[in-house]
Amino acid sequence: MITHTARPLKVVLYEGKGAIPLPAEARLKVMTALLDKGYAVARVTTSGSQTSAPQDDHTLLLLGSFPERQAPALEDVTGRIQIEARDITDLDAESIVALVDKTRGQKPMNEPGKWKPWFPVIDYSRCTNCMQCLSFCLFDVYGVSEENKIQVQNNDNCKTNCPACSRVCPEVAIMFPKYQAGPINGDEVSATDHGREKMKVDISSLLGGDIYSALKDRSAAAKSRFSKERSPDKALDERKKCLTKLVSDGFIPMDVLASLPSPDEILRKSEIAKARAAAALAAQPGAQPAN
């Protein structure tokens, strides 16, 4: 699981009592420049709700144009948050960003352009916890929670611009908010989108994904099929065939195919994923014990 990385500053553009409102053009330039650098910025005026104070060890940096260019000394009554105030009268946007950077110091921060937030987001209102995504993804992006619920656990393992798992999800429940087209980008799922489920089931069948439905049903027929499809060579061939089709259809980038692990590694990962998915499914409420 990726944990929070440093975002050491919350910036407040203060235009409330005791401060002089900034000229409109300057305000927009400052907000834009700070946001495009990766900072979170709140604008506080005399109206509206109060800004939320950081709940962790962040520093709150208050910027404003103050009378006599004198920023007030501020203190968090709880002593939890460090509050710093700076006067920005007559400073241009560039100088203000430099001032904020200086206050941040050497503390690292995520910055736009250096990394693309590309990872799946699960729409739990649609997800049926079928585990197709877990068994499909070869990059360990998915895992299961302690409650055996599918979840995204390793965002950074996801391959940029590859929405392949959303293509195999039978319920159109996997979104990539940075994707261009719907419904993968989070747009509403239409009847037509859902009608593509049949095609998806075919793809998941190629992957042996129906094994997991079969595990749910505990049908004898499915068990038989499961045993046939456990042939390692066949499983590998089918997975490659499916991925190649997704590439040729323009659904996933070629470099994803190129970055696949070795065949042995694919088989190993595939077996681990299958075992995890099967265990999670078997542990779900209502699952029948295996014979």
Added chain:
Amino acid sequence: MSDTPTLLYCRCAYAQVVPSGVKNAVLQQLCDSGASFETVSDLCEMTAHRDPRLQELARCGRLRIAACYPRAVTGLFQQAGAPLPEGTEILNMRSLTAEEITRQMLRTEDLAMTAEPA
């Protein structure tokens, strides 16, 4: 917890999927209003890193968000362990015009707007 909605604007700075004309115009109109508001560089990036600030925002009580597709925004907050409160309004800068967004964001029946626009 205030009954006044907290306004939140997402810049979508890590990828250019929100039309820049729309997001710039929305930010400009928020800036030109007398309203207080919160902005973040990118909700996706915050979710990826399980930024605790998302929980702070979700605890605001009422939220009015200018960002992306509502299904995606809801999923992002949920994935970060910060499910959005009921009644959260999500306005999609990928499909609506800047005027439609700001009209909804700044509608005044429940928004204290005592300050004069600059």
